[in-house]
Amino acid sequence: MPALLSASAFALFAQKGFDGVNLDQIASHAGVTKGSLYWHFRSKHELVKAACTHYYRHYQRQINEEIAHLIDPGERLRHTLAVAVRTCLLDEANRVFTMEIFTLAVHDPEIRRGWQQFYDSVRCFYIGLVKAASLAGAVQTNDPEQAVNLMLATMEGIKLRALFEPEICSSEHELRVLRGLERILGMTPTPPIAV
Amino acid sequence: MPALLSASAFALFAQKGFDGVNLDQIASHAGVTKGSLYWHFRSKHELVKAACTHYYRHYQRQINEEIAHLIDPGERLRHTLAVAVRTCLLDEANRVFTMEIFTLAVHDPEIRRGWQQFYDSVRCFYIGLVKAASLAGAVQTNDPEQAVNLMLATMEGIKLRALFEPEICSSEHELRVLRGLERILGMTPTPPIAV
DNA sequence: GAAAACGCATACTGCGCGGTATGGTCGATG
DNA sequence: CATCGACCATACCGCGCAGTATGCGTTTTC
Known part of the structure; x- marks a missing residue:
């Protein structure tokens, strides 16, 4: 579920920006509520960092796959x-x-x-x-x-x-x-x- | 005074970002209060646009002066x-x-x-x-x-x-x-x- | 010199949203 | 079966801040 929340955060941030999205929307996008979100992340800032990590990993994996052959x-x-x-x-x-x-x-x-x-x-x-x-x-x-x-x-x-x-x-x-x-x-x- | 407010807005925005500065701070920086600010600008968004214009003008004037000779x-x-x-x-x-x-x-x-x-x-x-x-x-x-x-x-x-x-x-x-x-x-x- | 317009300050409101308090459910453990 | 903790929902709080209402001095206009 933390991974799902990170992915949701990334998706919404990458669409509406950090200030254009609130925690309710992110939780909702992941199919949970804010209470659950705060079980996995201590703050919005933590979620932003998680979204960044999500992005870094995704980027590096993609580029490696592309030229692996x-x-x-x-x-x-x-x-x-x-x-x-x-x-x-x-x-x-x-x-x-x-x-x-x-x-x-x-x-x-x-x-x-x-x-x-x-x-x-x-x-x-x-x-x-x-x-x-x-x-x-x-x-x-x-x-x-x-x-x-x-x-x-x-x-x-x-x-x-x-x-x-x-x-x-x-x-x-x-x-x-x-x-x-x-x-x-x-x-x-x-x-x-x-x- | 509108020009002074634009300049203050630019200075503070360029230091702390749009979301890191509130209207009270901008007004204070220009030596007035928020009430006065709203006499010249209808919203924060208007002020942002004014700061942009301030930047555009400043940039173009500077570059022209630099090579005029x-x-x-x-x-x-x-x-x-x-x-x-x-x-x-x-x-x-x-x-x-x-x-x-x-x-x-x-x-x-x-x-x-x-x-x-x-x-x-x-x-x-x-x-x-x-x-x-x-x-x-x-x-x-x-x-x-x-x-x-x-x-x-x-x-x-x-x-x-x-x-x-x-x-x-x-x-x-x-x-x-x-x-x-x-x-x-x-x-x-x-x-x-x-x- | 009355009145209108301008330029500003003070004080207040409304609300969005980050964060919290609390309680319920369900599986594991013994 | 009692208990404990992981996981999640509901309801609520409080604060920062954009925006507003209002009033007061000063200048302009006729």
Whole structure:
């Protein structure tokens, strides 16, 4: 039941924002009442943290599954980017939730540390991909870490643009954005692969 | 007095967030009371919009002043970027306020439209700079609009990173970020200029 | 100089919602 | 079968705060 409540919290937070949802709604969404909710969580803040953890786990599992079947380092990197871009442009819940986290993180050190940790693991993951792809000759960068940092920043920015310009959430723009990220990473241009 | 209240609202919002500040505090900051505040603004929402307008105006005036004395198109672009990067990394109030706007814009169409309009004007401004610099030979891009879009996305992402990694707010990182943005725009590398 | 309009302060209301107090049900334990 | 604790529902509290009612001094208008 705690897991179900976390999932409900995430779903509602990612739809209406932290301040747009009250505890009654979350409990109701999980099929229980507020009294039960407070048996598992001490406060709304605890529930927010639980929703964050839910998000982190979900994200990392998804990205691992997506490239589990690929062996070629270049393809692994390329496919990871493609999935990430698609998520940025199409997964509105993701966009909304991360925006909420960011704003909260500004004023809440605990939430901020959680996101820092998550983001570090994502960065390490990408650096590993880039280094492997570099050895395989699919990438030409003299500073993988710097390139990944720049690319990740761009990706976050893309998410913001998607928020304000729904028209860029098309497959045409998807490709263009992907090309941009690949250029930032120093990837050697190759024909697109199916996603 | 409305202008003073807008400025107070902006200052406090940019420090504690929209939900971290109440109307009494804003009125007090402006040296009046809530009764007076409601004489000039019909609701807290109106005040938020006023704070946004305050921000838009301030931003555009500042950027225009910064490059007013420059004539060479390449230098104009380079200096604009330098100032923008410095703002992203050092101006914490700016970061906090824009984050707040973004989160609000997700759920509020009116705020969203306001930001879209502002962002469009910023984009046009940059495209103009890039095209001029391109004619002057300081930039090599076949698609200025696309390049500016990517660069602006990266800049927003940098702001986010600055939020979570205070250590990148150093002059060393500032230069590195600047180089990254210039590369995205396709600028021909030249020795740095004093800011 | 009366009256209207403006600009502000004081005091109050209403309510949404986070949090609590309490009691009921059901399975495990001995 | 008595008891204890995990799990959940109902009902309630209280507080922060957006928004309102009202009144008072000062300026403008004719």
